[in-house]
Amino acid sequence: xxxxxxxxxxxxxxxxxxxxxxxxxxxxxxxxxxxxxxxxxxxxxxxxxxxxxxxxxxxxxxxxxxxxxxxxxxxxxxxxxxxxxxxxxxxxxxxxxxxxxxxxxxxxxxx
Amino acid sequence: xxxxxxxxxxxxxxxxxxxxxxxxxxxxxxxxxxxxxxxxxxxxxxxxxxxxxxxxxxxxxxxxxxxxxxxxxxxxxxxxxxxxxxxxxxxxxxxxxxxxxxxxxxxxxxxxxxx
Numbered sequence: 001x002x003x004x005x006x007x008x009x010x011x012x013x014x015x016x017x018x019x020x021x022x023x024x025x026x027x028x029x030x031x032x033x034x035x036x037x038x039x040x041x042x043x044x045x046x047x048x049x050x051x052x053x054x055x056x057x058x059x060x061x062x063x064x065x066x067x068x069x070x071x072x073x074x075x076x077x078x079x080x081x082x083x084x085x086x087x088x089x090x091x092x093x094x095x096x097x098x099x100x101x102x103x104x105x106x107x108x109x110x111x
Numbered sequence: 112x113x114x115x116x117x118x119x120x121x122x123x124x125x126x127x128x129x130x131x132x133x134x135x136x137x138x139x140x141x142x143x144x145x146x147x148x149x150x151x152x153x154x155x156x157x158x159x160x161x162x163x164x165x166x167x168x169x170x171x172x173x174x175x176x177x178x179x180x181x182x183x184x185x186x187x188x189x190x191x192x193x194x195x196x197x198x199x200x201x202x203x204x205x206x207x208x209x210x211x212x213x214x215x216x217x218x219x220x221x222x223x224x225x226x
Contacts, residue, residue, distance in 0.1 A: 098159065100156075
């Protein structure tokens with residue numbers, strides 16, 4: 001299946017600063033890249049996604065960039081707030097419609 | 112309210128026993144999935160189903176079984192053949208299996224502990 005690498009595994013930022021999480025994928029045919037946020041004891045929730053026909057997408061304080069040539073994509077969170085503390089997963093589609101997930105990044109926003 | 116419901120939230124079983132985890136969705140989604148989550152690891156695909164009465168093995172299907180007799184239900188059985196069953200299990204659904212529309216909605220998960 002698709003191999004998705006995610007870095008860093010943990011990220012601690014001061015409230016108000018930016019957070020960046022990076023992922024690389026192996027299947028050049030992948031064309032859908034979602035990001036999920038998981039709070040403790042809950043299921044992941046989609047926060048933003050990007051398709052391969054665009055290079056960047058923004059939704060308020062969250063943005064995702066995609067470089068298909070280099071096969072990597074990144075999540076950017078600006079003006080971080082305590083409620084941004086969670087585990088974030090990147091994913092890439094492979095085969096017909098299966099999602100392969102990165103190992104996750106635990107983000108802690110310090111007040 | 113539309114959504115995807117997993118039950119129970121916590122489940123304890125003795126080693127060697129089979130156990131079935133429930134997953135129900137009222138989103139009218141065709142595709143359903145089961146993932147396993149272990150600490151420090153991403154979600155790994157166990158089984159998936161594109162349509163009623165059809166399902167496919169994912170990357171770690173050994174020791175698990177599923178059924179898809181109804182569109183809204185996709186139960187997962189963890190059998191005694193699964194060597195390390197203790198984990199957090201997540202069920203998900205999406206509108207269809209086509210790549211153009213693959214946003215997956217997740218349930219709240221079931222934490223299975225085998226003692």
